[in-house]
Amino acid sequence: MKTPDAPDAPETPAKTTAAPVGTRERIVRATSRLLQRQGYEGTGIKQISREAGATLGSVYHFFPGGKQELAAEAIRHGDEEFAVLLRAGLGSSADLGEAIVACTTMLARELRASDWQDGCPISSTALETVGRAPGIEQAVAEAFANWRAVVVEHLVAAGIDGQDAGELAGTVISTLEGAELAAQIARSEEPLLVSGRHLARLLATYR
Amino acid sequence: MKTPDAPDAPETPAKTTAAPVGTRERIVRATSRLLQRQGYEGTGIKQISREAGATLGSVYHFFPGGKQELAAEAIRHGDEEFAVLLRAGLGSSADLGEAIVACTTMLARELRASDWQDGCPISSTALETVGRAPGIEQAVAEAFANWRAVVVEHLVAAGIDGQDAGELAGTVISTLEGAELAAQIARSEEPLLVSGRHLARLLATYR
DNA sequence: CCTCCACTGGAACGAACGCTCTATCCAGAA
DNA sequence: TTCTGGATAGAGCGTTCGTTCCAGTGGAGG
Numbered sequence: 098m099k100t101p102d103a104p105d106a107p108e109t110p111a112k113t114t115a116a117p118v119g120t121r122e123r124i125v126r127a128t129s130r131l132l133q134r135q136g137y138e139g140t141g142i143k144q145i146s147r148e149a150g151a152t153l154g155s156v157y158h159f160f161p162g163g164k165q166e167l168a169a170e171a172i173r174h175g176d177e178e179f180a181v182l183l184r185a186g187l188g189s190s191a192d193l194g195e196a197i198v199a200c201t202t203m204l205a206r207e208l209r210a211s212d213w214q215d216g217c218p219i220s221s222t223a224l225e226t227v228g229r230a231p232g233i234e235q236a237v238a239e240a241f242a243n244w245r246a247v248v249v250e251h252l253v254a255a256g257i258d259g260q261d262a263g264e265l266a267g268t269v270i271s272t273l274e275g276a277e278l279a280a281q282i283a284r285s286e287e288p289l290l291v292s293g294r295h296l297a298r299l300l301a302t303y304r
Numbered sequence: 305m306k307t308p309d310a311p312d313a314p315e316t317p318a319k320t321t322a323a324p325v326g327t328r329e330r331i332v333r334a335t336s337r338l339l340q341r342q343g344y345e346g347t348g349i350k351q352i353s354r355e356a357g358a359t360l361g362s363v364y365h366f367f368p369g370g371k372q373e374l375a376a377e378a379i380r381h382g383d384e385e386f387a388v389l390l391r392a393g394l395g396s397s398a399d400l401g402e403a404i405v406a407c408t409t410m411l412a413r414e415l416r417a418s419d420w421q422d423g424c425p426i427s428s429t430a431l432e433t434v435g436r437a438p439g440i441e442q443a444v445a446e447a448f449a450n451w452r453a454v455v456v457e458h459l460v461a462a463g464i465d466g467q468d469a470g471e472l473a474g475t476v477i478s479t480l481e482g483a484e485l486a487a488q489i490a491r492s493e494e495p496l497l498v499s500g501r502h503l504a505r506l507l508a509t510y511r
Numbered sequence: 512c513c514t515c516c517a518c519t520g521g522a523a524c525g526a527a528c529g530c531t532c533t534a535t536c537c538a539g540a541a
Numbered sequence: 542t543t544c545t546g547g548a549t550a551g552a553g554c555g556t557t558c559g560t561t562c563c564a565g566t567g568g569a570g571g
Contacts, residue, residue: 152519153519164560227489276478278482
């Protein structure tokens with residue numbers, strides 16, 4: 098009934114817009130979004146295959162490791178997604194404080210646009226699988242380390258000492274995570290925006 | 305086989321220690337701990353009744369609203385649990401910075417003692433049920449507001465302006481939440497301890 | 512042409528899910 | 542004693558879970 102893959106133009110996937118997305122990629126994207134909104138246990142493989150426009154056979158063909166392997170891959174997808182946003186926000190201003198505020202502003206806008214549904218892409222799955230799914234735990238740890246590295250880079254470039262930058266980057270990520278959770282719960286941009294200003298103020302004390 | 309309620313001394317439940325815990329309370333406590341570790345979808349009613357030493361009939365007798373009502377009650381339990389820790393930490397020192405550091409130190413110690421399992425009692429359930437379980441969402445929102453109020457009280461007592469105190473309290477809670485998540489993921493006390501120092505530094509700029 | 516194989520499609524399995532239901536127990540009121 | 546109703550006990554409902562399995566299907570390589 099439904100033909101997922103575009104039958105035409107298999108050779109020119111880069112049409113700038115609407116590049117036909119392969120089955121594997123569609124499965125990963127659908128999984129990432131569902132994990133973000135429903136968590137690990139709340140998301141079923143059949144729902145994933147339905148939303149991705151793929152069949153159960155395809156899912157297990159590409160991810161023979163089952164749900165865990167699929168979730169780990171989706172975490173890596175969310176990792177890069179969030180890193181892109183982080184780089185965009187931090188790179189938007191030479192002033193460190195303004196850059197941080199830009200990050201929280203972007204996060205707040207996206208959160209509101211999704212009716213407070215799309216928070217951190219991985220935190221829900223991360224919390225559910227602590228100590229019980231090694232593959233997922235590792236992907237989560239790598240994501241946090243990745244985001245931290247992105248922040249460290251900008252802090253060092255802004256002239257903050259390496260040791261301080263490493264510690265501050267951890268706190269920046271932690272606070273963004275917590276503020277995003279608080280914003281989802283309160284259905285308000287305020288926790289994110291306020292935390293952004295506080296982080297800017299904290300960073301300003303390192304001169 | 306197993307007699308949950310202590311058959312003797314039904315009139316003097318307050319023996320200072322080892323007060324026999326009623327069936328309803330046992331169910332709530334078991335639910336709270338399981339939700340903390342496994343999240344909402346990952347926790348089954350039958351597992352709850354097993355761990356609580358109660359039967360399915362008892363669970364639905366006390367919580368006719370089913371899983372959602374039970375979870376909301378467990379969230380309220382976790383709310384008070386965390387508030388107690390917060391008050392203990394904040395009250396441990398007249399110096400605001402030291403008090404905040406005391407909070408993170410306590411959280412870090414408890415987290416390590418549970419092999420990084422027992423993080424925030426409600427965050428996992430909160431994330432899973434955003435926008436899909438009104439009763440639970442409300443209990444979660446009340447918990448955050450409650451914790452925030454506890455912090456505000458101490459900030460104001462330390463001489464911080466009311467407006468600032470309200471905003472800072474939100475960031476304090478957010479950062480504690482995020483740092484606890486980071487600590488669980490990294491299996492390390494460091495994110496919590498470092499964030500505690502940074503929060504102390506931030507608060508010190510309000511004088 | 513045929514062969515091959517990555518990929519698709521979906522039936523079926525046993526287990527677990529949330530919840531309903533009836534039956535039983537037992538302390539205290541009448 | 543009989544009656545009442547809170548509390549306990551667990552079988553069983555229909556559904557969904559993650560996973561396995563196998564029969565196609567279609568395009569590239571010989």
